[in-house]
Amino acid sequence: SKNRSSKPFRFLNRSRMNGPLTGAPVTNCVNFAVCAKSPLTGTWNDSHCNGWWGPELRFAGYLGIIIKGKSNLPVYVNITDDHVEILDAADLWGNDTFSTQEILKKRHSTDRESRVLTIGPAGERMAKLACVFAEYRTAARGGLGAVMGSKGLKAIVVTGHKRYEPANPGAFKAARKRIYNKVRTSPGVKTLRKMGTSQLVDPVNETGGLSNRNYTSGRDDNLSEKLNGPSFMEKLWDGGNRRRSCRGCAIQCSHLAVVEAGKYKGLVHDGPEFESITLLGSNCGINDPAVVTQAEHLCDSYGLDSMSTGSTISFLMECFSRELITSEDTGGLDLSFGNADALIETIHMMGSGKGKLAFAADGNRDAAARIGNNSDDLAMNVKGLEIPAYLPQAARGQALAYAVSDRGACHIRPWMYGKEAFGSGNPLECGGKGAMVWDGQMLNAILDSIGVCKFLLMAAAGLDDLFDLYIAAAGFDMGRAEFDLIGKRLAVLTRAFNNHEGFNRTHDTLPKKVMTEGKSISQADLDLMLDEYYKSSGFTKEGIVPASLLRELEIS
Numbered sequence: 430s431k432n433r434s435s436k437p438f439r440f441l442n443r444s445r446m447n448g449p450l451t452g453a454p455v456t457n458c459v460n461f462a463v464c465a466k467s468p469l470t471g472t473w474n475d476s477h478c479n480g481w482w483g484p485e486l487r488f489a490g491y492l493g494i495i496i497k498g499k500s501n502l503p504v505y506v507n508i509t510d511d512h513v514e515i516l517d518a519a520d521l522w523g524n525d526t527f528s529t530q531e532i533l534k535k536r537h538s539t540d541r542e543s544r545v546l547t548i549g550p551a552g553e554r555m556a557k558l559a560c561v562f563a564e565y566r567t568a569a570r571g572g573l574g575a576v577m578g579s580k581g582l583k584a585i586v587v588t589g590h591k592r593y594e595p596a597n598p599g600a601f602k603a604a605r606k607r608i609y610n611k612v613r614t615s616p617g618v619k620t621l622r623k624m625g626t627s628q629l630v631d632p633v634n635e636t637g638g639l640s641n642r643n644y645t646s647g648r649d650d651n652l653s654e655k656l657n658g659p660s661f662m663e664k665l666w667d668g669g670n671r672r673r674s675c676r677g678c679a680i681q682c683s684h685l686a687v688v689e690a691g692k693y694k695g696l697v698h699d700g701p702e703f704e705s706i707t708l709l710g711s712n713c714g715i716n717d718p719a720v721v722t723q724a725e726h727l728c729d730s731y732g733l734d735s736m737s738t739g740s741t742i743s744f745l746m747e748c749f750s751r752e753l754i755t756s757e758d759t760g761g762l763d764l765s766f767g768n769a770d771a772l773i774e775t776i777h778m779m780g781s782g783k784g785k786l787a788f789a790a791d792g793n794r795d796a797a798a799r800i801g802n803n804s805d806d807l808a809m810n811v812k813g814l815e816i817p818a819y820l821p822q823a824a825r826g827q828a829l830a831y832a833v834s835d836r837g838a839c840h841i842r843p844w845m846y847g848k849e850a851f852g853s854g855n856p857l858e859c860g861g862k863g864a865m866v867w868d869g870q871m872l873n874a875i876l877d878s879i880g881v882c883k884f885l886l887m888a889a890a891g892l893d894d895l896f897d898l899y900i901a902a903a904g905f906d907m908g909r910a911e912f913d914l915i916g917k918r919l920a921v922l923t924r925a926f927n928n929h930e931g932f933n934r935t936h937d938t939l940p941k942k943v944m945t946e947g948k949s950i951s952q953a954d955l956d957l958m959l960d961e962y963y964k965s966s967g968f969t970k971e972g973i974v975p976a977s978l979l980r981e982l983e984i985s
């Protein structure tokens with residue numbers, strides 16, 4: 430749109446923000462966000478990451494960092510408590526994420542292990558699918574690694590020696606005790622610990638939402654039975670006992686894979702999670718857990734968003750199957766669905782920037798523009814962000830969430846699929862979904878802003894518990910109603926940012942495939958849900974935040 434005011438690589442302010450609870454001595458208090466205007470979508474983007482880096486930043490004494498300007502030479506930032514220095518990164522430029530992390534840990538760890546956040550070669554090249562990698566976790570979505578690369582910033586190393594001090598220790602202790610009691614007794618925690626998010630493969634497949642072969646259908650038992658939780662547990666995760674969890678986590682959903690036989694023997698890798706299993710696996714017609722693990726490992730190593738990478742390769746595979754591209758375009762690769770070697774080779778090209786398919790590292794929207802021949806009909810994205818694993822046609826509310834999310838097709842703001850497919854309502858019903866999505870967006874905005882991994886709320890604690898913990902930690906004089914208002918203010922604010930960049934109702938839409946194939950969603954169905962969503966949120970029928978709403982929420 431002509432109205433769009435700022436280009437992502439010229440967007441000078443970029444922040445990594447912790448929530449008030451990041452680093453708190455309580456399970457799951459590990460989340461931080463990398464925020465900027467997305468080079469992939471042109472929208473607001475906050476991309477979240479768990480692990481160790483966010484807490485360490487807090488221990489160094491910071492709630493967040495704002496980075497302005499750029500360096501003409503590669504640099505990295507080293508923070509040790511109050512001491513901050515910008516150092517030469519010439520020797521690191523070109524390195525993958527794992528080796529960069531290792532080198533910087535060796536260089537800066539002293540009495541305490543330093544924590545490293547870095548980009549890989551994809552971010553250095555400003556590929557739009559580039560992620561930010563931090564201690565085996567990623568702030569994956571929206572291409573924020575490219576923003577870092579545009580500034581010549583390879584990494585940020587943090588070492589902190591301060592203690593996390595809650596404002597009200599007595600109340601904090603009481604809230605913490607209640608949360609641990611719930612974690613100890615929750616059946617949801619037991620399953621998460623055993624299988625992580627891979628537990629979703631079977632039920633999502635059975636309810637018709639497990640995308641396969643570029644979102645052509647939502648069920649394929651032959652793919653899902655080899656990619657499900659028990660398969661990963663048995664083949665790669667030592668029965669679910671081999672884990673590498675985030676700092677101080679009592680849930681421990683994350684597993685460490687070791688490939689003991691076959692082509693990728695010797696590979697050790699954190700994960701993979703449900704989204705990568707589906708998008709690099711079934712959506713590309715692949716059903717071998719070791720291949721999916723290797724594929725995700727390569728994405729992490731090059732610093733690519735594994736979800737968008739899988740979705741973009743599945744798009745190329747469909748183009749290949751329809752002869753919109755040929756082996757001449759792929760550098761001789763047989764890019765048929767199910768060809769594991771072709772999947773791996775394509776990731777190498779996207780990550781390294783070398784080879785005929787290197788262009789795919791800018792995502793499926795740009796790839797379709799380059800391929801032409803109406804291939805954009807097959808490119809599954811919203812506002813440029815590739816669609817996650819849940820087939821949109823299988824759950825109307827999830828489809829609406831993809832259409833209206835502030836950062837493009839997002840599956841967790843809110844996660845409607847779980848509510849719709851595993852709850853009591855009808856996933857194919859459109860009525861009521863607009864209000865549900867708006868409520869979910871406000872709730873998730875709260876969670877994303879306080880610094881807590883979402884699995885705590887999903888598996889064990891209630892929002893009341895988090896409110897008590899938050900108030901005790903931050904010492905705010907705030908009632909529950911005001912706490913709930915945080916979510917509304919944030920959801921309105923990011924929509925207002927997007928409005929400012931030219932986004933409106935016409936951009937809250939779905940790919941052609943969703944509206945024409947399978948249990949397709951008609952424009953009338955989408956309009957009905959959009960109208961309800963805008964009414965619930967207080968936006969105009971055109972999807973614009975009115976000035977009166979900004980005033981009411983005291984957003985200036």
Ligand code: SF4
Nearest residue numbers: 674675678682882884
């Ligand atoms: S539940 Fe999983 S993602 Fe969340 S903090 Fe624990 S290990 Fe990390």
